[in-house]
Amino acid sequence: MPQVKHLGVFQFKSEVTAEEIDSCMDALRGMVGQIPGLEEVLCGPYSSPEGMNEGYTHGFVMTFESPETRDAYLPHPNHEVVKDQILPRLERVVVFDFDV
DSSP states (O other), X not given: OOOEXXXXXXXXXXXXXXXXXXXXXXXXXXXXTTSTTEEEEEEEEOOOTTOOSTTOOEEEEXXXXXXXXXXXXXXXXXXXXXXXXXXXXXXXXXXXXXXX
């Protein structure tokens, strides 16, 4: 059964503070161990000199043990809490999943 990589990029609103962004990244990482099948969360600010980020400033990659655990994560109450914290602070977001 394939793992699922769930990745996203964020553009935070200009008024969002560095402390609020750090809190959002901590909330993403904090879901590991709270949501079954969520094996890893890596996240942080854009760091490439390439300049192809199109205004997106932060990103994340999550690893799920299977498509089923990813599907169970989407409506999970802990995920909903994190979404409620992050989404109001975003100007734009892109999320993309693929199986590995």
